[in-house]
Amino acid sequence: MKTKRLTELALLTAAALIIFIVELRLPDLSSIPGVKLGLANIFTVYAVYSYRAREAMLLLLTRIVLGSVFSSNFSAIIYSLAGGALCIAGMLLLKRVIPINFLWLCSVFGAMLHNTGQIAAAVVLTRSPAVFVHYPMLVVSGCIAGLFTGLCAQYVLKRLIPVRKNETTSKEKEE
Amino acid sequence: MTKGVKICLAAAVTIFAAAAVAVVILHRPAESTWVEITQDGKVLYTLDLANFDDETTQTIRIDSPDGGYNIVEIGEGNTIRISEADCPDKTCIKTGTLRYESVPIVCLPHKLVIKLVDEPKDGG
Numbered sequence A: 001m002k003t004k005r006l007t008e009l010a011l012l013t014a015a016a017l018i019i020f021i022v023e024l025r026l027p028d029l030s031s032i033p034g035v036k037l038g039l040a041n042i043f044t045v046y047a048v049y050s051y052r053a054r055e056a057m058l059l060l061l062t063r064i065v066l067g068s069v070f071s072s073n074f075s076a077i078i079y080s081l082a083g084g085a086l087c088i089a090g091m092l093l094l095k096r097v098i099p100i101n102f103l104w105l106c107s108v109f110g111a112m113l114h115n116t117g118q119i120a121a122a123v124v125l126t127r128s129p130a131v132f133v134h135y136p137m138l139v140v141s142g143c144i145a146g147l148f149t150g151l152c153a154q155y156v157l158k159r160l161i162p163v164r165k166n167e168t169t170s171k172e173k174e175e
Numbered sequence B: 001m002t003k004g005v006k007i008c009l010a011a012a013v014t015i016f017a018a019a020a021v022a023v024v025i026l027h028r029p030a031e032s033t034w035v036e037i038t039q040d041g042k043v044l045y046t047l048d049l050a051n052f053d054d055e056t057t058q059t060i061r062i063d064s065p066d067g068g069y070n071i072v073e074i075g076e077g078n079t080i081r082i083s084e085a086d087c088p089d090k091t092c093i094k095t096g097t098l099r100y101e102s103v104p105i106v107c108l109p110h111k112l113v114i115k116l117v118d119e120p121k122d123g124g
Helices: A003-025 A041-050 A053-070 A074-094 A100-126 A129-174 B003-026 B091-095
Strands: B034-039 B042-048 B058-063 B069-075 B079-085 B105-107 B112-117
Touching: A003 A041, A003 A053, A041 A053, A041 A074, A041 A100, A041 A129, A053 A074, A074 A100, A100 A129, A100 B003, A129 B003, B034 B058, B079 B091, B079 B105, B079 B112, B091 B105
Parallel strands: none
Antiparallel strands: B034 B042, B034 B112, B058 B069, B069 B079, B105 B112
């Protein structure tokens, strides 16, 4: 990994962590655990579309591990990891089908998969299928949250594409 | 719009609609006023909330066999909720008032379940 790329990823992770921690301070939207905006996922979706698969996974993993360290909520890390793994695997596959103009759609699927992973982990850990009662609610909230974070990532990406192009052309000129 | 995007879009809309319908079905307001409190599968109390005084608050302390406790509060307007617990996650308190037949109040660490049930046929 080139130093520049490493720095970019580190910067993205730091920004994602800041948003993640700020969001923790907001009051819960619903009594159902897991219903939230997931603003930090703006960076996950962004990374899926502008970095290699490996790099996007690394970004998400670092964010989840450090996020649970900073929020001192280690019991939630299994849910986050299960959701995150399913979410990023799904999005990396869907990226081949969905072009960048429909990034929000990919993000919606990512959010739904994230909640699917979480509820699956909850059922396995608590051994109570009753938790499934919350699943439809989580899917609905996931769709809305995914749409929102996806649109955010899409706007960011659209504005950054010209900047990145300029960077590469100026570099070519230097060379 | 390519074919792949169209399929994905259709799938997303379908899943969203199905989930929304499921939410509406699961969150029908309850008709019954009977409540059953169970711990570890055993029925502790079967109560008719309509029998309680509308304006006062009554609490029941339920001790768990493994040492913890939950305080169940039957409050104004014949509502029932868990007001206090010594479990680590406090999910039962966050669930709030019991409203829907399919969504019980659950305290996993103490294996406590409070749910709405049909009126017993023999008059309770």
